[in-house]
Amino acid sequence: MSDCLFCKIIAGEIPSTKVYEDELTYAFRDINPMMPTHVLVVPRQHLTGLSAADEASDAVLAACLRACAKVAAQEGLTGGFRVVSNCGDDACQSVKHLHFHVLGGGKMTDKMG
Numbered sequence: 001m002s003d004c005l006f007c008k009i010i011a012g013e014i015p016s017t018k019v020y021e022d023e024l025t026y027a028f029r030d031i032n033p034m035m036p037t038h039v040l041v042v043p044r045q046h047l048t049g050l051s052a053a054d055e056a057s058d059a060v061l062a063a064c065l066r067a068c069a070k071v072a073a074q075e076g077l078t079g080g081f082r083v084v085s086n087c088g089d090d091a092c093q094s095v096k097h098l099h100f101h102v103l104g105g106g107k108m109t110d111k112m113g
């Protein structure tokens with residue numbers, strides 16, 4: 001997607017602070033961190049969000065979640081971490097490329113879910 005911000009970050013056309021990458025995913029620090037550690041894990045393949053995923057996306061989704069856990073370990077989040085994927089307008093998704101927020105590095109005040 002030529003006009004997608006995260007596709008441009010993955011392609012290196014927009015700079016980012018890389019944290020992790022593999023064949024299917026790319027992870028970088030959020031520009032507006034909500035926690036001491038705030039990393040975005042995105043699939044290299046453009047999917048607008050979780051609602052756009054189907055059976056053909058299973059390998060990509062699994063790779064993203066595995067990447068989240070690897071990022072958490074790499075960042076030393078031994079006390080725990082949270083993974084969030086905002087999907088759609090009600091959830092205030094601002095970038096329409098599937099992404100998982102990996103948050104940690106401190107006690108979170110609100111229990112989600």
Ligand code: DGP
Pocket residue numbers: 005014016017028029030031032040085086092093094095096
């Ligand atoms: P969401 O609201 O769930 O769609 O999260 C999008 C996140 O993307 C938000 O936390 C801020 C982050 N973000 C937006 N633009 C950039 C950027 O240019 N670089 C980086 N590193 N993060 C960005």
